[in-house]
Amino acid sequence: MSDKKRVSRRQFLNYTLTGVGGFMAAGMLAPMVRFAIDPVLKPSGAGGLVSVASVEELTNEPQRFEWTVDQVDGWYESEVQRTAWVYRNDNDEIVALSPICTHLGCTVDYGSNEEYPDQFYCPCHAGRYTKDGVNVPGTPPTAPLPPIEYEVREGMLYLGEAQSEGGV
Amino acid sequence: MHRGKGMKFVGDSRVPAQQKANLPKDYSEYPGRTEAFWPNFLLKEWLVGSVFLIGFLILTAAHASPLEQQADPTNAAYIPLPDWYFLFLYEFLKYQYAGGDYIVLGAIVMPGLAFGALLLAPFLDPGPERRPHKRPIAVSLMMLGVIATFWLTYESVSEADYETRSEEYGVDIEAVESEVNTDHPGYAAYEANCLSCHGDALQGQGSYPALIDTERSIEEIKDIAVNGVGSMPAGIFNGSDEELQQLAEFIKDPTGEGGSAEGSGSEEGSGESGSEEGSSEESGSTEGESGSEEGSESQE
Amino acid sequence: MLQKIYDWVDERVDITPLWRDIADHEVPEHVNPAHHFSAFVYCFGGLTFFVTVIQILSGMFLTMYYVPDIENAWNSVYYLQREVAYGQIVRGMHHWGASLVIVMLFLHTLRVFFQGAYKKPRELNWVIGVLLFFVMLGLGFTGYLLPWDNKAYFATQVGLEIAAATPIIGDQIRTLLAGDPSIVGAQTLTRFFAIHVFFLPAALFGLMAFHFVLIRKQGISGPL
Numbered sequence: 001m002s003d004k005k006r007v008s009r010r011q012f013l014n015y016t017l018t019g020v021g022g023f024m025a026a027g028m029l030a031p032m033v034r035f036a037i038d039p040v041l042k043p044s045g046a047g048g049l050v051s052v053a054s055v056e057e058l059t060n061e062p063q064r065f066e067w068t069v070d071q072v073d074g075w076y077e078s079e080v081q082r083t084a085w086v087y088r089n090d091n092d093e094i095v096a097l098s099p100i101c102t103h104l105g106c107t108v109d110y111g112s113n114e115e116y117p118d119q120f121y122c123p124c125h126a127g128r129y130t131k132d133g134v135n136v137p138g139t140p141p142t143a144p145l146p147p148i149e150y151e152v153r154e155g156m157l158y159l160g161e162a163q164s165e166g167g168v
Numbered sequence: 169m170h171r172g173k174g175m176k177f178v179g180d181s182r183v184p185a186q187q188k189a190n191l192p193k194d195y196s197e198y199p200g201r202t203e204a205f206w207p208n209f210l211l212k213e214w215l216v217g218s219v220f221l222i223g224f225l226i227l228t229a230a231h232a233s234p235l236e237q238q239a240d241p242t243n244a245a246y247i248p249l250p251d252w253y254f255l256f257l258y259e260f261l262k263y264q265y266a267g268g269d270y271i272v273l274g275a276i277v278m279p280g281l282a283f284g285a286l287l288l289a290p291f292l293d294p295g296p297e298r299r300p301h302k303r304p305i306a307v308s309l310m311m312l313g314v315i316a317t318f319w320l321t322y323e324s325v326s327e328a329d330y331e332t333r334s335e336e337y338g339v340d341i342e343a344v345e346s347e348v349n350t351d352h353p354g355y356a357a358y359e360a361n362c363l364s365c366h367g368d369a370l371q372g373q374g375s376y377p378a379l380i381d382t383e384r385s386i387e388e389i390k391d392i393a394v395n396g397v398g399s400m401p402a403g404i405f406n407g408s409d410e411e412l413q414q415l416a417e418f419i420k421d422p423t424g425e426g427g428s429a430e431g432s433g434s435e436e437g438s439g440e441s442g443s444e445e446g447s448s449e450e451s452g453s454t455e456g457e458s459g460s461e462e463g464s465e466s467q468e
Numbered sequence: 469m470l471q472k473i474y475d476w477v478d479e480r481v482d483i484t485p486l487w488r489d490i491a492d493h494e495v496p497e498h499v500n501p502a503h504h505f506s507a508f509v510y511c512f513g514g515l516t517f518f519v520t521v522i523q524i525l526s527g528m529f530l531t532m533y534y535v536p537d538i539e540n541a542w543n544s545v546y547y548l549q550r551e552v553a554y555g556q557i558v559r560g561m562h563h564w565g566a567s568l569v570i571v572m573l574f575l576h577t578l579r580v581f582f583q584g585a586y587k588k589p590r591e592l593n594w595v596i597g598v599l600l601f602f603v604m605l606g607l608g609f610t611g612y613l614l615p616w617d618n619k620a621y622f623a624t625q626v627g628l629e630i631a632a633a634t635p636i637i638g639d640q641i642r643t644l645l646a647g648d649p650s651i652v653g654a655q656t657l658t659r660f661f662a663i664h665v666f667f668l669p670a671a672l673f674g675l676m677a678f679h680f681v682l683i684r685k686q687g688i689s690g691p692l
Binding site for chain 1: 206218
């Protein structure tokens with residue numbers, strides 16, 4: 001052990017002091033920080049599927065469906081309305097799309113613009129999506145409309161949460 | 169200190185360019201062994217602080233901070249009691265010449281004098297002497313104040329029944345959210361006879377105790393339903409013996425299936441949870457009712 | 469690296485004297501419990517400060533969940549205590565800390581009084597200390613209304629009645645505190661919240677800073 005590496009008494013005390021201070025800060029803050037970040041760590045309540053419509057109602061033309069879900073927000077419980085555009089594509093598969101524009105969150109409408117009768121149109125910034133939800137290049141949105149989780153049970157269509165594609 | 173002409177500064181600031189060594193100040197005012205504040209003394213202080221913190225955290229973990237039922241201005245049965253550090257004033261105002269017509273004396277003048285004297289102590293006791301026995305008047309007045317405060321607090325605490333209060337008014341935070349099985353065969357009897365007082369989730373209300381997790385046997389429950397207990401009058405239940413048996417089984421196990429296996433009864437619980445969340449309290453005090461008769465059992 | 473950053477800042481702002489002034493002073497023997505165990509009485513002031521720090525921190529974190537509204541206050545407290553991880557502990561720290569800070573303040577006050585440490589030249593610091601004591605009691609009084617449980621409601625009502633006993637301006641004081649001449653309700657809660665979270669802590673910080681500057685300036689009182 002060379003002299004240079006020896007720890008002086010003052011240095012030793014400084015290290016101990018830092019350690020004790022760190023212990024106190026950690027003891028105080030650990031529960032509080034865990035308390036604060038709790039919403040991040042809580043498993044997101046996978047919203048149940050809600051029966052929205054009969055499968056027979058679905059056509060090749062996107063239709064707008066509305067339903068409500070019970071939302072528990074901490075101590076506040078409320079009913080929230082959800083909407084979706086649902087249709088059968090050419091392969092007879094059901095497609096359910098969220099109406100929330102991936103640009104800035106306006107609500108898109110289907111065929112509301114006369115120039116593009118078979119596209120989803122966002123009135124806010126003229127964003128457009130083709131019928132399968134893919135954003136038209138050159139319009140503001142940068143990502144397709146997120147699909148909505150669905151299930152068909154006993155002839156009824158059940159809809160759930162929009163599946164975020166991640167990294168929009 | 170080098171000042172004035174010839175002084176050099178950093179840029180155009182007022183910070184001197186040449187720094188002097190920051191020599192530690194000496195503490196020659198009081199002779200004896202001194203110690204550097206940093207790190208020597210502070211380390212000792214913080215060690216004390218750490219021990220204190222550990223004790224404090226154990227206290228918070230061991231004793232949940234109490235929460236009573238949500239404020240209900242119409243609750244006429246509630247006996248208010250302030251936190252312990254205001255009890256001395258609360259108790260003081262009970263005295264004849266401190267409360268009632270003399271409220272100004274008790275609530276304003278006396279505390280005002282006491283606290284005013286405390287505030288102005290250095291000017292009321294201006295002599296140079298510091299030792300307590302050299303300034304008997306100030307010290308004895310302070311002693312009087314401290315003893316009076318302790319005495320009043322003690323009097324107030326000894327009158328208040330904290331155990332009963334926490335049973336009757338408190339909310340058990342750790343209570344399991346109970347989902348009452350309304351398909352239980354005994355529920356109908358409960359609804360008809362007990363629900364109006366003991367609540368739709370057996371949670372109790374006001375002075376009516378909760379029935380959740382009761383420690384009584386089925387026979388005891390049957391007896392109470394018919395003959396009453398404590399302030400609960402006899403003859404509340406009127407129905408057949410079979411219903412009585414079902415009722416007792418239901419109270420014993422409100423979430424269970426009961427005798428008959430009717431469908432899954434878990435659905436309606438979630439529908440009720442809105443009201444239950446705020447009210448499934450007091451489950452710790454299932455035996456609160458017995459306080460008058462059999463002595464309360466420990467709840468924790 | 470750290471040294472370089474420090475030097476860079478120090479060259480421009482001259483921060484060394486700031487921390488040197490705090491760190492580099494000698495502590496006399498008579499306040500050091502390592503020399504005389506009876507000197508532990510000098511710890512009460514520091515512990516009061518420590519609990520105050522705990523109170524400030526836990527209070528800051530509690531407001532992440534708490535709402536000062538009569539319909540939601542109780543529910544939010546119930547929620548944070550029941551559903552949120554460590555909510556029990558954080559609220560517990562604030563709740564028990566409130567009691568402990570009063571205990572520590574009381575012991576500190578008694579120490580200073582019986583040692584006559586408030587004598588010249590430290591009169592002013594005593595006055596500030598007693599004001600701090602009042603502020604703490606005010607924080608205790610406004611704080612226990614906030615959960616909006618029965619205890620909060622009825623104890624506050626009693627407290628307001630006592631305030632209303634003040635001659636001449638009693639009713640005005642009551643209205644000022646409660647926000648309404650007769651109701652203890654929504655407006656009372658928001659007022660008490662504002663007082664508890666902004667007004668009194670502001671006073672507390674100012675007085676505490678003054679308290680500490682004076683201690684540093686005047687030094688600890690000598691041994692008896």
